[in-house]
Amino acid sequence: MTPVSSHSPHGQSSLRTVQVLGGGNAGSSAHVRSLASGLVARGVRVTVCAPVEADRVYDFTGAGADHVHVPRSSDPASVAALRAACADADLVHAHGLHASFRAVLALSGRRTPLVVTWHDRAQAEGARAHLVRLLERRVVKAASVVLGTSSALVDRARRTGARDARLAAVALPAPRRTVERDDPDRLRPKVRAELGATGRPLLIAVGSLERHRGYDVLLDASRAWRRLDPVPLVVIAGEGELRAGLQRRIEDEGLPVRLIGSRDDVSELLAAADLALLPSSWESRSVLAQEALHTRVPLVATDVGGMPELVGDAAELVPYGDPEALADAVVRLLGDPERREFLKERGVRQAATWPTEDETVAQVLSVYDELTQPQPMI
Known part of the structure; x- marks a missing residue:
């Protein structure tokens, strides 16, 4: 298990992360719930910024995280709410293109490390496809690390201009068991x-x-x-x-x-x-x-x-x-x-070859530690 650093850029006793989720498809929302639960169990403080509907379905607060309602919008009010939620974060982790773009806007002028996970490729045609490419470029250039859930997404991030893109295949969270499902x-x-x-x-x-x-x-x-x-x-x-x-x-x-x-x-x-x-x-x-x-x-x-x-x-x-x-x-x-x-x-x-939820959390946490550990004086 990767240890949580006892240091942070703000002198806090434990790492504080903000997870940013947009409307959230099933895969990314379930991943954030799983990630929040695993991080909290390792002593990390987690705030999930997502629409209130997502918390109702995925119960981020039940996983031990704080939840802040941030609508799936890039209007000034939503960006301001996200900026306030990220005020004392050691690191921000955004999931999906639109959530990542809002995180870039919210962190403008700050030096908070930004991790971005691409769970899928944004689907668009015509003029909207051009806009998506512009958003992708803006996001990957601002991100400290881009995590792609497949090699194809990692390659796409690198072609788009990411300085650090890595494969981070996320685990499928275990379903909640019921008597009937067990039979x-x-x-x-x-x-x-x-x-x-x-x-x-x-x-x-x-x-x-x-x-x-x-x-x-x-x-x-x-x-x-x-x-x-x-x-x-x-x-x-x-x-x-x-x-x-x-x-x-x-x-x-x-x-x-x-x-x-x-x-x-x-x-x-x-x-x-x-x-x-x-x-x-x-x-x-x-x-x-x-x-x-x-x-x-x-x-x-x-x-x-x-x-x-x-x-x-x-x-x-x-x-x-x-x-x-x-x-x-x-x-x-x-x-x-x-x-x-x-x-x-x-x-x-x-x-059986896919990563477990525990392995997924450990890999993400190692990226967090890498980005928040104090750099040695030269």
């Missing part, structure tokens, strides 16, 4: 019945209904599955701007797909599934992919971003934007129980 044989039939998947294969996809998720490709692929007997049911858990258009296509084309909106029981949905699907145009360290492998659910995903590095040979990888390749991979797996069993076993072994 999947009891829960599985119940979930499948509720979804309408009794007596037919259940395919699960999870994620916001946005263009980069590739759900248009998934719907294209689902046409081919109507020829199977029984016809698989595709269930997509998530909400977003494309919902109306996707629902219209499902109804007009008679596709075997259900949109069930945002859910807080994704682990249970996944445990009930025969296959997990991830058709995105980009992924770094996908929470769904990690949960699928941990849960022994065969995964079909696109060969993009950090996916090959994350899953190795423990999943079926297909090219992005190719509905025929996606459809064929699913048909092959549904008809090959031996291959499904192989992927389940490989998934468990692959998951």
Whole structure:
């Protein structure tokens, strides 16, 4: 375990960090909760600056951290609130592009070390893509260290101008256990019945209904599955701007797909599934992919971003934007129980190579100590 430095730039007896979170996707929010808990256990004082909704869901205060409500906005009032929260911090750690940009604004004129974690690549098109590149450049040049959750993100940070970019693959936090979750044989039939998947294969996809998720490709692929007997049911858990258009296509084309909106029981949905699907145009360290492998659910995903590095040979990888390749991979797996069993076993072994929550906290803390230890006089 990495020791906490007893020194700090402000002469405090213990390190004080501020974790900055924006709207926060599931992966980064769960990571900040896990990180806060691990840091507090090591004697670090932690303040989490995030929207109040995020604290309700992830309970940062329950992890022993202080919580300061900072809206997901870069307006002057939000930046001022963040600046006040960071006033006596030894180090600030921001998660995601927008949170990092607000942290840069809040720390302007101060010498407080800034650590930035990129959990994923910001998705944008057209003029907004240009703005995202400008924000990335501003953030990485101001950051003392940029941590990327995949090699692809580390390379991107270096190309953008980061002076110090490192790989820091974050752990998937352990789910909170329940009696039913500990008894999947009891829960599985119940979930499948509720979804309408009794007596037919259940395919699960999870994620916001946005263009980069590739759900248009998934719907294209689902046409081919109507020829199977029984016809698989595709269930997509998530909400977003494309919902109306996707629902219209499902109804007009008679596709075997259900949109069930945002859910807080994704682990249970996944445990009930025969296959997990991830058709995105980009992924770094996908929470769904990690949960699928941990849960022994065969995964079909696109060969993009950090996916090959994350899953190795423990999943079926297909090219992005190719509905025929996606459809064929699913048909092959549904008809090959031996291959499904192989992927389940490989998934468990692959998951065992990922860092634990304790190892993740120790690595981050070593970066903090490096940046806050007093420099020797020369």
